[in-house]
Every structure is written in structure tokens, then in C-alpha cells.
Amino acid sequence: MEKEPGAIEVRLSRDLTFLSATMMGIGATVGAGVFVVFGFAAGVAGPALLLAILLNGLVAGLTAITYADLGTTYPEAGGGYLWVREAFPGPVAFAAGWMTWFGHMVAGSLGALGFGYYVAWALEGEGWLGPLSRAGAAIVFAVLATAGFVAVGYLGAQTRRRGFGVVGFAKLVILGLLVAFGLVATASSPVNRFEPFFAGGQGGLLAAMALTFVAFQGFEGIAQAGEEVRDPERTIPRAMFFSLAVVVLLYLAVAFVALAATRTVSGLSAWSWLSGFGTVAIVEVGRQVIPGVGGPLLAFGGLVATLAALNATLFSASRLSFAMGRDHVLPTTLGRVHPRFRAPSSAILLSGVVMLLLVLFSDVQVVATAAGLAFLLAFILVNVAYIRLRRTHATVRRGFTAPLFPAFPILAITANVVLVGFLATQSGTGQIAWTVIVLWIGIGLLLYYPFRGRKDIVKRLPKRIDVATLLAAEAQPIELAKYRVLVPLREFDNLALVRLGAILAAAKSGELALMNVLEIPRSLPPKAIRFHYVDERIKGLRKVEKFASGFAPDTRATVRIGHLPYEIVLRTIEEEDVNLLVLGWRGGRVGPELRILGDTIDYLVARAPCDVVVARTRGMKETMRSILLYVRSEEQARGAAEVAATLARAGGAKVSVLELGEGGGAAPGAMTVVELVAQAHVDAQVLRLPVKNVVEAVVEESGKHDLLIIGAGDRRALSRAAFGPAEDDIAAKARCPVLLYRKGARAASAG
Template identity: 35%
Template sequence: MLTHELQLPLETYMDSSSRQMTLLGATGVGVGAIVGGGILALAGTAFATTGPAAVLAFLFNGVIALLTALSLAELASKFPQSGGTYTFAKKALSVEAAFAVGWVVWFASVVAAVLYAIGFAHFSLVVVTQLWQAFAGEVPNWIESSSLKTAGAILTTVLLSASLMIRSAGGGQLVNVGKIIVFACLILAGIVATTQQSSAEIVTAFDPFFTAGIGGLIQAMGYTFIALQGFDLIAAVGGEVREPSKTIPRAMILSLLIAIAIYVPLLLVITAVGTPQGQSIAEAAAANPEGIIAVAAQDFMGPIGYWLVIVAAVLSMFSALEANLFAASRIARTMAVDRTLPSAVAAVRGPHHLPVIAIAVTAALVSLILIVLPDVSAAGAASSLIFLITFAIGHALTFLVRRRSHRRPPPFKTPLFPLVPILGGTACLALALFQGFAVPSAGAITVTWLAMGGLIFVALFRTRASVFDVSTTAIDPELITLRGRTPLVLVPIANPQNALAMISLADALVPADVGRVLTQTIVVPPPDWKPEIDDDPIVRSQNVMREILHASANCGIRIESLTTVSPDPMREIARVAKLHRCESVLLGLNKIADVRSASHLETLLGELDANVVVLRSRKDWEFADVRRVLVPIAGRGGHEHMLALLLGSMQRTRPLEVTFLRVLPKSAHVDEVRRAERDLHRLAGDLCPSSKVDVVVSSDAIATVTHRCDQSDVLILGVQRVGRRKKLFGDFTRAVAGRTDCPMIVMSRRG
């Protein structure tokens, strides 16, 4: 016999319990991702598109970003775990929809990291080139080669990833301070230069303000909104933030305000004093869109201005790369925790529980894209499109979660609700549509990546992810409400002694504050029944109803009751279940081993299109006393979802000692035993991480299970399936039921 306690770290399945990041650190993640890189890369495009009105383009985008930050901050305060928009979608939508969101957001963050890695390598080589020319003369061709730029980007990515594996960080605080100081110097120097110009010169610099009308302004907004992306990364690392319900909203808004406070003044002074003589800012930007800020700074500060911009670019690209690697790895790890990526990616190491495998996988994907697609402009546009779409989804989720959070409203509430999510979501969706039409390849890349992810999900992750999702929902039933569901469990009761056990089990499966428990008593009339003479069937039904009401009152469980009359109880149960669209049906059967008693129930199982749970209990048995649970497993039998529901419901209300048991014949090869042990460990990890796993080699499986029943409070088994509509308890279940009086729960999933 092989017996192993499943001892996996809790952090492998849950967010890290170590919340080290303060308001300063969380704000640093946002500032590191937002400030610098976007405006240096896109200011020229904005000026060329709409002229001096580029200032308004960035300002209006800032307003949209603030609206989005408010919505995401509300969601992050409600769900203070890592993962960002993926986590929000997982809470309020299906696991399939959450995977789609997480898959594309992870890709978008990875591509953003690729862009910043290339940018850092580019500006670093600019510094090297300038210094080489100054001290050594002619620059060798190999320094300016694209291969060196790619190698530098990969090396930087690898080194940053290695640093993230040994320390809990993500914003690069010193780098953030450095680049803010550089931008402050540029702005102050520009203000000083502005004071030295006449009013007429300043007015001329801003005339015409709109070079392409309102349409040009909207185009500039579409091109440059991504320059303010990065505040959402704070939510993506929310599981590592102290006092997240307060810190995350403040950090999001603060990081955006810092970015706007830098961007708007910088664009104003560049327009006012950074235009070459005889040129408008639009003309200068059209001639050199990527270097407009450096050229403008050189115009009013001399060579030192040019070098300040280069330094700001190097620092900005570095901090943005670090922030995106940091956040993308947390998104990947959160998805792995939920089994929507390989569970090995969820592993954490060290005293700070750092997700080293998620970091390594993210860095590897960044490096691969750098090698395969050195020119990633289209992928960058796809990243922008994805962020805009997910921001629109975030606004919609804020609306849904606020409406459905009856039990626990978000600690931070978006002001002017629902105006903020409506306006913000509409604006993000409009910008996404613009991006899709402006760069059609962006949409093609997004659809291709999503289709590839869908195939991978269906082939590799769907089963485990859906099982884990059922378990998570059972442990936290508020998720049922957040997803807009109101499940109904039907509980037909014929034996009054079973009322307490049946109702308490039903309430565990579907708590009253998220669903409904409907008890059913059936008056079974005998042939030629005359109620005015023979009222025994009615009296029996009343006795059952009396016990149901007593049990409900004693347990404090709210129920609804239904009494019907039918000569065929099984068909009546099926009729009521179908009529009320019951999600689950809970049945009681004291004599599973009796072929005649069980056969009637088996006929019912074939007719029900609902999850079915059959309870066989003792007279003195109470579900609330269950602590030791035995779960024999004969392989993947299709009952994992129901098992996840049962165990998750039990774990919600009490600590459990769950034993997963697999019995193999003595002829089993050692490799078969090891494989069974590995599969059982994986199943146990999905359903109950603290459980015990036993693989037993025995010639008598029934005797082995029966012996273990003596040490358990309840035995959970699955119904054997024969064909699509016929379901049998099977000889094994009947044999075990005949040899032990241990309470049994036999389950069958719908379909």
C-alpha cells in the first residue's frame, strides 16, 4: 500500500499571503509602466495628426483613463487578488470567458514588454553610438545592427526576469524617481524658455490649434491612448498589495495623475518653444515623429536637452519593461492557479512566495517574440486594441458586480455610478473600433491569438479548469450570485427521519442566500382511493411535512415546500424537476443494496436532466458532524464536477479530512501504480489541496473500501453510466452498501 499526504503549499493554489507592496510600491508599478515610454514614442504621431491639439488628445485620453481606473479600482477593491481583468472576469463570468480575457491580456502585456525591451535596447545603443563617436570616431556597423538590438533586448529581459525571481518589486522606484526628475527638468527649462518669448510668438506656435479639425483630434486620441496604459497593471499584482481595498484605488488614480501632470505641461512647452524656426509643430513632427521631443528639447536647452530626453527614454523603457514583466507573470500565475494554464506555472518559491516559473515562462515568451518578430509594430497595435477591449469589459463588469453584490458590496465605489462605467466603457469601445479599422492587422493578430488559445484550452485545460471552477464556486457561493445564477435544488422527502440530513445537505449544496431549496412531498394514492374514507396517505404526507418544517426551523435554513398528488412518485419528481428547471435533485434511499428499491430510482436517474445526489444515511446521522470523508476513485469517471461541488460545499462550513482512495489489483505493474498515484495527486490538488491520497494494491477492492468506511463519516461514490439515459448504481456500489452502514452520497452529473 502506498500512502501519501498531499502537502502542497497553499500559495500554489491561492494568492500569496505575503502582501509586501505599499502605496508607494503599487504607485511605482503604474508610474513605471505609464510615464515616459508612451509619450516619447507617440507624441510625434499625435502632433503630426492634429497639431497643437495633441495636448487635448492626451488630456481627453487622461480623462477616459481616469474613468477606467475608477471602474477597475472598484473591481480590485472587491477582488483584491492578482490577475487584473482576468480575475474580474473569472468572478463574474464563466471560466471559458475568463480564459479568453486572461489569454489575450497576458499576450498584450507580453507584447508591451517586447516593445519596451526593443525601445530600451534602441535608446541604449543611441547612447553607445554617441559616446563611440565622441571618443573613438567612426561607429562600427555591428553596433547599429538589428541583431545587436535584439540581443540587447533579450539580455535585458532575462536579467530583469532574474532579478524579479529573487526580490519582490515591480516598479523600479529609483528608476521612477530618476525619470520624473528628468521630465521635471525638461518642463522647468521649457517654462523658463517660454517666459523669454513674446505673447505673439507663443500664439503663433499654437496657431492653427486644430490642423485637421475634430476628426484629427479623435484620430490622435486613438493613436495615443496606449500611452496612458499601465494603471491596470496595479490590479494585475493586487495579491501582493497591502490593504488592497484602499491602496489599489489610490495607487491607480495617483499614477495616472502623475502621468497627466507630466504629459500635459511637457506637450505645452514643446509646442510653445520647441519648434524650429519657420516650422509648425505639426510639420516638425511629421518630419521626425519618433525624435520630436528630443529635437524640441535641443532647440530650447541645447545639447543637454537632447541628452535629458535620451536618458528619460532609457529610464522609461527600462521601468516599463520591468513593470510589464512583473504584471504579466502575475497574470500567468493566477491563470495557472485556476488551471487555465498548466498548474506548474503557479508554483512559488522563497520567503516572498515569488512565482519564478511564471516569470520564466513570461520572459521566454517575450524572448521568443523578439527573435521571431523583431518588427512588432502590428503586434503592438494588437496589444493596444486588446487593452481597450478589456477596459470596456472592465466597465461592463463593474456595472454587473455592483448590481449583483448584495451580500458584500465593493469597499471602494465608483462615484457617479452608473455614469462612469457607461461613459468610460463607451469611450474605450469607440477607441477600440478606431484601432481595429486604423490597423486591420491588429484585429487579425488578436483573433488569431484568441483562436489558438481556444484550441489549446479545449484540448488541454478545459476539464481541469471547469472542475476547479466548480470547487471555487462551492467554497465561495457569492460567485453564483455574481454570475447571475439562482440555482434551485429539489429535495423530495418521503421518510421523515431523513428530513434533517436532507435539508442540511441541500443547504450546503445551495445556500439560501444565493439559491433556493425546494422540498417536495408526494401524496401517493392507492388504487380506487377515496380520501373521505381513507386519509392515511394525507396523514403520512403531513407527518413528513411536519418533520421538514421542524428540521428547517431547528437548522435555521430557509426552504420552500411543495406537496403534490401522484400514483407514480418517480415520474412526479421528474415532472417537477423539469417544470422548475432544477439544477440539482437530492434524493434519499435507505436500501441501495436492495435491487428492487434501487431500480425505481435508477429509472428516475435516466429521466432527470439535472445533477443528482442520492443520500443513504443512518437515523442518528447529521450532515453538520461530517469531518472524515472517503472518496474511492476508479479513474476519470466524469463525476469530478459533482465531486468538486460536494467537497467544496463541505469545505465552506468546516475543516475536512478527505481521503482519495484508489484500489488496484495485485497484478498491477509498478508503473501503473505510479501513474495512478500521480493522477490521484493531481485530482486531489484540484478538489481539496490538504487531502490525503492512498493508492492500495489489493485483490478485494470492496473489502478495502468497506474497511476504510469504518474510519469515515461519509462515503462518496459516483453513479455508473450505461448509455446516455440509463444510469446504474453498479455491483460495486451495491456491494459496499450491503457491507457497511456508513452514510453514503452517490452522485450523478446532469447529461
């Protein structure tokens, strides 16, 4: 493939698969909504709660179609705010971001309050609340939980995405058990009658929809992570629709079981009975339908779900305020990364402070309704922006195109407006929620307009000058049949490692792939990295590529931006069908492991499907005269011999194959290795040493040579160490540069 000399490709590493994106959507959706407000919603709607859930699913689904279209056309972190930013002048974009940010923060405070009420309920049952009321204790614990998560986020501690998946799976299992036992209960005893179906009237139906709408917006989180999704054109819409469908079916099943199987006293209806339990109504359902452990199991699920919701919403809120700070629509301090903690610490802190203030409301119904109202208003703006973008950007390539345009966005706007209008006329909860929203909008107006002149009001926000301008539009085609050597570089001064990789690639007329991984903290979207950081990597790689081309004419260099360096390396091996991975090692040990890329060589060596070379290049000569080869495993012999022969031929070196035997006895196979080396027309010999301590003997002999090459041990040894216990020990103590070789699990695809 012909390419411009010195051209460095910059690519985002996308690590969200369909499964992980789907679990992200489900995990963000199944939270405080079902575990905290379910009892209140049942109380206001009665059996019509089933219809409220179905209608909310349809309303959310209409907006999900818009998000799927825009998310595959503009797959960037920020979601709705960025799309409105693209379509309208600054004030409209600000309003969309301002409302979405508020929605996430209110949803976070709902999670915190839910956690507080669960803890207070448990303590109250044991008589441990003292002078505090349940509501007062709930606020205390909600504040403590929120402050804890804010502190952890401010300090840059990162939650692994796998953790979100595990928590989401746990919530599904717990609710699945509730449904299963509940269906058994309904089959074995009389079912409660769903009469009157509209127990709360049409107003009760709409009130339940508004109260629970916050429990349907998890698909928005998938769009927020759009630039991290693999194959976004297919994955984003599938993950959105599938996660929403799973959630709606699950909610319907839980509601049916609760309304049908719950037993009451004094002739109360099931929905009135559940309403009396308030925030812990789902625990009462579990206590009744799952013998023995139902109550504790659902209480545990509620604690996990509410904490997970708090964590996820704080994460989303801080990302959004960070993006708005970078766009100068919020104070620029919010768009900065803390130099020490490498996190959007100011954005996290401000989002957390607002959540703490919202927690003081203590009324769960008001908080849940305000969260739903904020998202309804934001979704209206996004749908309007979508209609405009479809008309002004008609030729843009789309991965998913919403059918029957503009029918679905118009229906979504209409449905959202109906709910918004209902809340404006609903006395009590609805009007209080509107009051909160109006106050928040007023704060936004006071914050936004004084800093902007009238001319700025009608202008669109300027285009960002950031790393996005450097990103390759799409990956360049790669000739997979070609032998390929991958060299990940943490820094650009290890030219000996680059030369080593180039020699091994050129020997097979293959390609040398140089890669630098720019690690981004989990709390930041990949494109949040500053332009100059990437530019520095490009300059460093360009220098290294120029050096490598003197040894391997076919050299390619890439900067990969992502969250987990070692996972990025492994994915690159799979995507590019890499034959040999060459890693640099500084030498010595840090704990029980060798260090690379800020994580472990052991992790990469154990999981890489290709052949692996790890080299300590300090002191390595450009022209070597003597190479010592030590390999005990027949499985590793051929590959290690080939590497030794290639390096010896490049420098005219002689290879000594070490054969150790106690009392002078010869270990088998050394002569075979010599013959393998000799086939490459390299001078090779067997060096026999009688020894009692293998490690000491090899270390002592290594001081007489320019390079020590060590083949990995047998498979049993590899289960306990990267290359084998003895081999790792020898490498750490060797008195010359060291190269360790390990044969990959799969055969080379070329060469």
C-alpha cells in the first residue's frame, strides 16, 4: 500500500461491543426508577401502571429512533447537546445541554435519596435511627453517598466498565427472580383483580408516566458514548432498541407480578397497599413472593441499583458539563482536566454540589418528576434539531436512517409536549417540579447571557479545534496476508527496540507497525484530549518511523486514543492479524510482574494470540558479535532459533546454544536448535556447561555475550509466570541485553 512518507494515522480505539453497549443502556435504565418510585407510581395509577409503562416505552422509543439516527451520523461523546449545537445558534444548544445536564444530576440525586431511604428503612427496622425521622436519616445517608462518589471522582479514580456490566447483570438477575417467583405465585393462588383498571383516572395514568419516565432514558447514555462504540452504524441502534425493549418487558413483568400477587389486609387494593410502602414497595413484593430471602434480596438489589445510578449519572453529568465548558458556554474551568488527577475534577465537583442541593428536597416523587421533566424538555429540543439537521445536512452519510421522516420526530415532540403540559397543570408534584425547572432555567439565563453580546446570541457555536481534526476518517486498508510485526511504544527514545522490530519484519519481507497508545482516563471521552498531546505523539512517531525505514522499508505508524492500553494492543493484534508482538521492558521487577505501557507485560504475554518478544534493550549494540541462546522447551525451540538467526545474520554474530546438565550430562535438543540456526547460514555451536543452579549459570555466562535470547518454558510453567519461573528470574538478573521469546497460541497467518 502506498502512503505518504511520514504520515501518521490517528485513530480512536472503540471498545464498546454490542453486548457492552446494551448492558450499559440496561444498567443506566434499571435503577432508582423501578427500585424507588415503583410504589408511588402504582398508587397514583392503579392497574393502569401497566399501560403507563407501555406508553412510556413508546414515547422513549420515538426519541430513541432520533438518537439512533443522529448517533450513527455523529457518533461523538455528548449526544443530544452536540447535535443541537450543530443545528442551532448558541442559546438553543446551551438550553439543550443545560436541561440534559440537570436531568442527569436530578436522576443522580434520586439515586442518592433512594439509597438513603433504603438504609434508613433498614435501620428503622432495627430501632437504630434514634431521634432522626426516616426522611431525615435518608437525607444524611444520601449526602454521605453523594459526597463519597464526588470525592472518588474528583481524585480521578476510575470505575471499570466491566463493573457496570456486572452490576447491571446483578440487577437483572434479582428482578428476574422476582418475576419468576411471582409468576409461580400467581399460578398457584387466586390473582388480584385489576379493577378498576383506571383507578387513578386519566390524570393518574399521566402522573405515573411522568413519575417513571426517568426510568426509560438509559438509551441516551449509549449515545453519550458514541465515539467509543465499535461499528457504531450497526451497534448503536441495535443496542438502543434492544436495551429499551428488554427494560419495557422487564418493567411490565415486575408490575404485573406486584399487582397480581401481592396480598393485602383490611380489604386494601394491591396498589394502595404498595403505595403505603413508598420507596421500598419492591422489597415488600419480594418478601411476599420469594420465600425466606425475598425481602433481603430485593433490599440488596435496591442498594446496589441506587448506588450504581448515582455513580453513572454523576459520570454522565460531569462529561456533559466538561464538554460545555470546552465550548465556552459554561465557565471554561469546567472544561479543564486536573493536571494531577487527570480527571474533569471541576466538572465533577460542580455536578456533585448541585446533586447535594437537590438531595435536600427529600421528596422522592418531586425529584423523580423533575428528572423526567428535564429529559422531556431536552428530548423536545433534540427532536427539533433532528428535523433541522435532516434538511440542512441531507447528503450526510447515515448509518441508520429513521423511516417515514419526519413522522417519528413529530410524534415524539407531540408526546413529550403532552406530558410536559400535563405537569404544568398538575397541582402538587407536577407544579413543584416545574418550579424547580423554571428556577434552573433562570439560573442558566443569568449565567449565559451576561457573558455574551447580542451578536453572539444568533451565532452558532464555533467549530472546535481539537483532536477530532487529526483523526483519520476511516482506517486505511491493511494487507492482512502480509507478515506483520507490531511494536507498541510508550516513549520514542528506545530506538534499539524499534531497530529490533524492523529487522525481524524485514527478514520476512513484512510490515513493521509502530503504535503509540495515548491513554485517556475513564472519566473523559476519548476526544477530550488536548490537541497538543496528540501532536507530540505524532512528532515522536514520525521521528521513529523515519529511523525504522532504514531497516524495514514497509513501516506504518499509528496513534491510538483510548482508555485501556493493553486491551487496545490486543485488539490491534486481532484486527490486523499481527504475527509478532515486540514489547520493550525496562528491566527489573515491580512486585511480581514486569511492567509495560503502565500495566503488565504478563497480561499481554498471556493473552496475545501471536508470537511475543519482550526485550530489555539497554546497552544493546547495533552490531552484535555473540548471541547466547537458552531454550528448554521443544515447542519454543524453532521460533527462538529463528529469532536468534535473524539477529545474528543482521550483525554477523555467532550463536551459542546453551546446554546445561547436572554433572556434565547433556540436555537433549541443543543440537537440533543449532541445526535450525545453521539453516539460516549463521555460525552456531553448542555450549555445554555442567551446573547445579541453572539460573546462576545462565546469568554468569550472559556476561560474556552481547545478547541473551531466552525461550519460554513449557506450558505448565507458563501458567505461573510470563515465560516460566526460571526464565523470568534469569531475565531479571542477566548481565547483558535480554530478549525473551514465546510462541503464540495460533499459527502465523503469513510468512
